[in-house]
Each structure stands twice: as C-alpha cells, then as structure tokens.
Amino acid sequence: MNIDKKITDDLVANDISFVTTVPCKQLAGVIDEIDAREDIFHIPSNKEDEGMGLCAGAWMGGKRPAIIMQNTAIGVTINTLATLIQYYRMPLPMLISYRGELREPVACQVEMAVHTKALLAQMNIPTYHFHHQADVEELDAILKYTFMCNKPVAILTDANFWGGYGDQ
C-alpha cells in the first residue's frame, strides 16, 4: 500500500480541496502527492496558525480544508484553535506528524512529544493515533466525523506508521 496516495485519495473522496502544509520529513511524500493532485489547491504556509487562518477562510468560502503539520505546531496554535477554530465552530482535520515517538532519532523532538496528547486532551480535541500502517484504514471515517461535528480533529502519525524515521 502506498500510504501517501491512500491518504490523498481519502482527502479527495471526502471533498477536501484546500490543503495547507508546513513540512516535516515524514510528511514529504504526502505533501508531494497533494501538490500533484488537480482536485486539491495546495497552499504552503509559513506558520501553522497562519495556515489555520487560511483554512478558516476557505471553509467559509465553501471549500473543505485540511492542515498538515508537525506536532510541534500544537505549541504554536493553541490560541488559534481556541479562539478561531473552536470558538466559531469550524471543522479542521489536522494530519500531524507525531515526532518524538518510538524510532525517533532527534532527542529534542521528544520534548514536545510528551506534551502533545496532554495538550490535545486539555483542548477537548478528538485525537487519533496512527502507529501501524493498517491504522490508515480509519482515516476516511475520521474525516467524515470531523465534518459531521465541526471540530478540529487531530490525527497523530508516528515514525512507526511511516515506516521509521532515520533508521530506514
């Protein structure tokens, strides 16, 4: 199974046509795939809170958005999640590279990894953790759930899910 293609297919099947990204090495393949798809307008952002602003505007303009980013971005976007996405009740699937988990080679990444789920729980953000490749089968249902409830939803994807980082 090509995970990058499967994820992008699920986005398109759920009518997601506006995707903003802040890169991560683990996400490079899916970002390339999204960039190549005609059904998706890909707009890279310079910071994740800026990206959430773009997504909020796109949704109000009638497009279904998504953001792709690292878990370090949770530290950047707490205010935006609370006062924009949640306060105005907007849907936002967040496909997140979960750095600092098993098979992580960079020690500093662990420092945000240990806070990631606690912060998401504190924000009452529905959170799913993809650890094995087969977990991607739930993505379609998670996307439907996100646009059903109009909430930000986190999909954490760790190094094991992506087939290792730095040891492959």
Add this chain to the structure above:
Amino acid sequence: MIRSEILKEIAPILRDQLVVCNIGIPSQELHAIDDQPTNFYMLGTMGLASSIGLGLALSQPKAVIVIDGDGSILTNLGTLPTIANNVADNYILLIVDNGSYGSTGDQPTYAGKKTSLAAVAQACGCENVVECQAEDTGAALQAALDSGQMTIIVSKCESGNAKMPVITMDPVVIRDRFMKAVQAS
C-alpha cells in the same frame, strides 16, 4: 484622521462587499458604524485577518476586503509572502497603519518607526502595493476594486480609537450569517 473616521468614510464602499475585519477595536468600530451580514468580525486570534481573507478569496469568486492593522500584520508577517505567491485578484488587503497597537493602549509599533510595511509587501513579491494618506483611502479602495487585481493598500493615519461597545454577538452567529452572505447570489 483616525481609523474610525476612515471606516466611516469607506463604509458605503464596504457595505456591498465581503469584509474580514481585524480583532479588537477595529471590529467594534466597524460593527457600530455599519453592521452587515457580509462582515466577519474577529473576536480573537490576533494577526490572522489577512490569512482568513486570503483563504476566503481563493475559495469563491466574490471580492474580499480585509481590514487589518499594522500591529496585526507585524504579528503575522509570514502572511505577506503567502499572499504574494498565491495571487487572488478578488483580494484586497487594507492595512490601516496608525503606527500603534490601538486595542491595547496605543503602544507604538515598528511600522510607525523605521519599518515600511509597503516596502515589506513589495519585497515579499506583492505586485500592487499602494501607500496612501488616510484621506485618500476611499479612492484607493474603490480603485483597487475597479482594477480587478489583488491589491495591498497601506493607509497611513493617526493613532486613536473611537469609544464603541464590545461586540456581544455569538461567534457562531457571526460566522453563520457571514457564510449565508457568501453563498447568496
């Protein structure tokens, strides 16, 4: 001229357009001067008006006017390269540049000192950047609408705020009526 005087003057131009308005006193002033369902008021999230407006402009055909401030642009300076590289000709960014953080007590911003936001926007790759005096804002805004080209307007004005009530409308109501206005033909 201060921001609220500019808003009063351009209210007839704004009335028929989709407007995304910056957090704090700018939204309170616009709300008090001419509340419209086509106005999206930011109640929080400093800095993101220009990004929300760009996402909106890229996703539907109607013109979008963002009323932003120099302080908010400085907060989210990364917005200017994104705007420059994703041209939406239905997008107008009006930066009311009064050289101060008006909503928090008029503390000076760097835009009121050595930093030129018009020059920054140009350096970021924005192609139509207009700097004008406060009195000429209406003419610059109308010209930008008529041009059908993405335009950044930096309107240099005096620091100061009008005394307006806080917006008590529920955010979901603001958002819902705005989305209905976006969809209306």
